[in-house]
Amino acid sequence: MSDRSLLEVTGVSKSLTSASGDVLVVNEDVSFGLEPGEFVSVVGPSGAGKTTLLRTLSGLIGPDAGTVEHRGEAVQGVPSWLSIVFQEYNKTLFPWLSVAKNVRLAVRELPRREAAARVESVLGQVGLADFAERYPWELSGGMQQRVALARAIVADPELLLMDEPFASVDALTRAKLEDVVRDLWAQVGFAALLVTHDIGEAIYLSDRVLVMSARPSTIVSQVTVDLPRPRGQSVTRALPRFHELHEQVLGLVERNGAAR
Numbered sequence: 494m495s496d497r498s499l500l501e502v503t504g505v506s507k508s509l510t511s512a513s514g515d516v517l518v519v520n521e522d523v524s525f526g527l528e529p530g531e532f533v534s535v536v537g538p539s540g541a542g543k544t545t546l547l548r549t550l551s552g553l554i555g556p557d558a559g560t561v562e563h564r565g566e567a568v569q570g571v572p573s574w575l576s577i578v579f580q581e582y583n584k585t586l587f588p589w590l591s592v593a594k595n596v597r598l599a600v601r602e603l604p605r606r607e608a609a610a611r612v613e614s615v616l617g618q619v620g621l622a623d624f625a626e627r628y629p630w631e632l633s634g635g636m637q638q639r640v641a642l643a644r645a646i647v648a649d650p651e652l653l654l655m656d657e658p659f660a661s662v663d664a665l666t667r668a669k670l671e672d673v674v675r676d677l678w679a680q681v682g683f684a685a686l687l688v689t690h691d692i693g694e695a696i697y698l699s700d701r702v703l704v705m706s707a708r709p710s711t712i713v714s715q716v717t718v719d720l721p722r723p724r725g726q727s728v729t730r731a732l733p734r735f736h737e738l739h740e741q742v743l744g745l746v747e748r749n750g751a752a753r
């Protein structure tokens with residue numbers, strides 16, 4: 494294994510062109526690194542360009558300027574060492590395939606027996622061992638997002654990108670899903686990059702929180718989350734340090750939220 498950063502983002506800028514031809518500078522000179530096994534969140538104002546940044550990092554779109562490197566090599570196309578979980582789980586699962594078959598799609602190149610064993614194991618990890626033969630539309634939203642998480646990690650990625658993955662579920666389900674991600678991350682060892690609007694969620698899960706400015710957006714600050722692990726919803730969120738960090742990140746978002 495290389496001792497280089499898992500991901501090194503340097504001076505990334507990206508403009509998008511609307512249907513009417515207007516050019517919008519979305520990301521401007523974004524730089525940060527990500528170490529293997531690290532959990533990092535990105536918070537910032539609505540419309541700042543967080544999704545656009547994730548799309549660039551994942552190779553779905555190319556940067557106009559700057560570089561994205563994986564262990565010192567430029568990222569080209571959608572790499573096999575990362576996977577993505579989106580907010581709209583209901584659009585990413587195939588309704589005509591069972592839960593197990595949806596997850597198995599991500600390991601379809603593996604020998605049948607190995608793929609089946611991995612699917613069974615990962616469905617157990619996300620608490621869906623008894624739902625393998627059910628169809629996504631038979632499950633609650635939170636359960637569907639567990640399927641999406643299982644599919645994202647079944648191929649053992651080095652990096653899991655998550656774009657507002659819990660935004661469409663109720664508060665209790667959200668807390669449970671946060672803990673599913675917390676446990677998967679601790680057990681499996683992937684690095685995680687989470688885009689979220691929820692500052693408490695970012696602090697609860699992360700080693701570091703990156704604060705993004707309004708558009709044209711860049712990373713204006715980062716906050717190290719020096720809270721002990723293992724973490725738990727009520728214990729961790731009750732710590733005075735949790736509240737200090739929350740105030741600090743909120744202040745940074747508020748100060749940098751106005752359009753530049």
Ligand SMILES: Nc1ncnc2c1ncn2[C@@H]1O[C@H](COP(=O)(O)OP(=O)(O)OP(=O)(O)O)[C@@H](O)[C@H]1O
Nearest residue numbers: 509510511517519538539540541542543544545546
């Ligand atoms: N394909 C596109 N063409 C033109 N403009 C786009 C395109 N996709 C997004 N935009 C615009 O680019 C800006 C950044 O969008 P993006 O979805 O990256 O922001 P975001 O920070 O993820 O937003 P939110 O927090 O609301 O999810 C927005 O103003 C959006 O309207």
